[in-house]
Amino acid sequence: MAELTPGEVAAALPAAAGRPEHQEPRWQPAEAMRAYALIVRMWVRSTMAYRTSFVLTALGNLAATGLDFLTIVLMFAHIHALGGFTLPEVALLYGATSTSFGIADLTLGSMDRLGRRVRDGTLDVLLLRPAPVLAQVAADRFALRRLGRITQGVLVLGWALLRVDVRWSPVNVALVPVMLVSGAVIFGAVYVAGAAFQFLAQDAAEVQSSVTYGGNTMLQYPPGIFARDLVRGVTFVVPLAFVNWLPALHVLGRPDPLGLPGWLDFASPAVALLCCLPAAAAWRAGLRAYRSTGS
Amino acid sequence: MSTTAGTAPVIELDGVEKVFDVRRKTGTLRRTRTRVRAVDGISFTVPRGEVVGYIGPNGAGKSTTVKMLTGILNPSAGRIRIDGIDPTRERTRLARRIGVVFGQRTTLWWDLPLRDSYELVRRMYRVPDAVYARNLDTCVELLDLGPLLEVPVRQLSLGQRMRGDIAAALLHDPEVLYLDEPTIGLDVVSKSRVRDFLRGFNAERGTTILLTTHDLTDIESLCRRVMVIDHGRLVYDGGLDGLHASGESERTLIADFARELPPIDLPGARCVGVDGPRQSFAFPAGRSAAPLVAALAADHPLVDLSIREPAIEDVISRMYGATS
Numbered sequence: 022m023a024e025l026t027p028g029e030v031a032a033a034l035p036a037a038a039g040r041p042e043h044q045e046p047r048w049q050p051a052e053a054m055r056a057y058a059l060i061v062r063m064w065v066r067s068t069m070a071y072r073t074s075f076v077l078t079a080l081g082n083l084a085a086t087g088l089d090f091l092t093i094v095l096m097f098a099h100i101h102a103l104g105g106f107t108l109p110e111v112a113l114l115y116g117a118t119s120t121s122f123g124i125a126d127l128t129l130g131s132m133d134r135l136g137r138r139v140r141d142g143t144l145d146v147l148l149l150r151p152a153p154v155l156a157q158v159a160a161d162r163f164a165l166r167r168l169g170r171i172t173q174g175v176l177v178l179g180w181a182l183l184r185v186d187v188r189w190s191p192v193n194v195a196l197v198p199v200m201l202v203s204g205a206v207i208f209g210a211v212y213v214a215g216a217a218f219q220f221l222a223q224d225a226a227e228v229q230s231s232v233t234y235g236g237n238t239m240l241q242y243p244p245g246i247f248a249r250d251l252v253r254g255v256t257f258v259v260p261l262a263f264v265n266w267l268p269a270l271h272v273l274g275r276p277d278p279l280g281l282p283g284w285l286d287f288a289s290p291a292v293a294l295l296c297c298l299p300a301a302a303a304w305r306a307g308l309r310a311y312r313s314t315g316s
Numbered sequence: 317m318s319t320t321a322g323t324a325p326v327i328e329l330d331g332v333e334k335v336f337d338v339r340r341k342t343g344t345l346r347r348t349r350t351r352v353r354a355v356d357g358i359s360f361t362v363p364r365g366e367v368v369g370y371i372g373p374n375g376a377g378k379s380t381t382v383k384m385l386t387g388i389l390n391p392s393a394g395r396i397r398i399d400g401i402d403p404t405r406e407r408t409r410l411a412r413r414i415g416v417v418f419g420q421r422t423t424l425w426w427d428l429p430l431r432d433s434y435e436l437v438r439r440m441y442r443v444p445d446a447v448y449a450r451n452l453d454t455c456v457e458l459l460d461l462g463p464l465l466e467v468p469v470r471q472l473s474l475g476q477r478m479r480g481d482i483a484a485a486l487l488h489d490p491e492v493l494y495l496d497e498p499t500i501g502l503d504v505v506s507k508s509r510v511r512d513f514l515r516g517f518n519a520e521r522g523t524t525i526l527l528t529t530h531d532l533t534d535i536e537s538l539c540r541r542v543m544v545i546d547h548g549r550l551v552y553d554g555g556l557d558g559l560h561a562s563g564e565s566e567r568t569l570i571a572d573f574a575r576e577l578p579p580i581d582l583p584g585a586r587c588v589g590v591d592g593p594r595q596s597f598a599f600p601a602g603r604s605a606a607p608l609v610a611a612l613a614a615d616h617p618l619v620d621l622s623i624r625e626p627a628i629e630d631v632i633s634r635m636y637g638a639t640s
Contacts, residue, residue, distance in 0.1 A: 151411035
């Protein structure tokens with residue numbers, strides 16, 4: 022490489038045109054979605070740099086979650102009902118929570134890496150970009166292989182919907198997609214709140230996993246087989262019961278073990294939105310704490 | 317270009333402090349809290365277009381200051397304005413006007429070609445096409461990035477990656493460029509390439525540059541102004557010459573004579589070494605060497621002369637010694 026004198030460097034530079042007009046602040050949620058999409062695109066392209074590896078991990082993911090349901094099928098080879106639920110009924114619960122959790126896990130699942138970013142200081146790089154930090158953290162290391170979990174959930178759900186003995190009234194039909202979306206939002210709120218906690222305790226990802234992965238596993242089974250207090254906990258403390266239990270029980274025409282008012286079966290969307298408020302507040306508080314204390 | 321070019325300061329700090337609460341385990345459950353003043357009342361301004369070196373020993377508060385200037389950390393007290401923007405309140409607006417290069421932390425995408433990282437910058441910062449094309453052309457030409465654009469970043473050498481990172485920080489036409497150890501780990505040729513580029517870019521575009529470094533050659537070749545921070549306080553702010561003077565540094569005059577002589581008593585200097593026909597004299601860095609040379613040449617058989625400049629490392633370490 023030849024040495025350049027400043028004069029030569031300056032001569033090679035085109036005359037400075039005016040700096041671009043800097044953009045006015047835009048609507049935050051739209052900016053967040055845009056940044057999220059931009060970063061997800063980069064991660065998907067990065068993943069595709071190792072195409073074979075991606076295909077193998079995606080198939081592995083699908084197989085692992087598939088075996089998960091196989092254990093339930095095997096269980097039903099020996100029993101006729103679990104907590105009074107038939108196999109298609111359990112499959113409905115299983116498919117619904119797997120799909121909801123799968124969506125949240127795909128879109129926000131990498132947020133548990135925030136603690137590591139705080140520890141090694143790479144979060145600072147995200148704070149230098151003109152985009153909301155939450156969107157950047159959510160899109161960080163976006164893992165397309167997690168489509169495997171959604172695929173499996175949707176397949177089980179589809180099979181269950183064909184096999185359950187249910188009168189498909191318009192209300193029941195509408196309740197299914199509402200349940201899936203509300204469930205995804207509730208799990209998403211848990212991810213955001215869990216990530217916010219990692220600003221304070223960088224190794225808190227395990228606590229979050231116990232709620233997300235643990236909650237998902239629990240919701241795959243009928244509520245009747247769990248202790249009452251546990252069911253109360255996931256209804257009123259971390260409202261996971263609204264992910265699938267309450268709406269699914271309505272679809273299946275079964276009473277809930279706590280004897281809750283019937284209108285709660287339709288409350289999932291409202292509960293999901295309510296969950297977003299403390300999650301957003303926790304996130305803001307966590308980010309503020311980080312910016313005032315550093316790592 | 318802005319109408320205020322060259323007049324209004326683009327970086328303003330007034331009484332800026334940063335206090336950390338450090339919690340340490342002192343027993344199984346017991347923890348003690350200590351308050352650490354990482355930055356303890358720093359005030360300075362940097363006019364548009366200036367290149368400033370910001371130096372100090374490890375833990376002096378350099379990176380904490382840079383983090384506050386870039387909106388990563390909020391100050392505990394004091395006022396910061398970058399191009400009129402309060403970094404605490406308008407982080408994303410600030411982000412569009414600054415470029416940051418961390419020498420030890422790349423912002424490039426590891427598995428993707430270099431060009432993809434630049435495309436992301438273009439979209440995320442909404443850089444107009446013409447501006448993007450112009451800046452990319454400039455950087456590619458002067459940083460010699462042409463053959464690297466389609467290469468995945470993981471295959472680049474450290475020097476190539478650093479050049480790639482500097483380009484990434486400039487594509488959106490920042491007003492202020494922060495460089496944290498930009499030449500760390502680079503070989504001599506890469507270092508001088510980076511320095512030449514920064515000097516030229518500053519001269520042509522008027523981009524304000526704040527540089528933290530341990531490599532004092534960076535400072536000597538780029539900065540007319542140096543700020544030294546130690547224990548969270550600004551202990552020096554001025555030209556390189558003044559830094560030498562306030563560090564009480566000395567230059568060394570090395571004289572070769574025709575034959576071996578006894579140590580010469582030279583007014584205004586002291587003899588610090590005799591090695592055969594060669595003698596060394598130390599004198600204050602602020603003083604001219606001419607009278608000493610004249611005096612030597614008048615009375616002794618002088619054959620050759622050279623002058624060694626003081627090592628800036630010594631100057632600064634003497635300064636740190638004086639303040640701590």
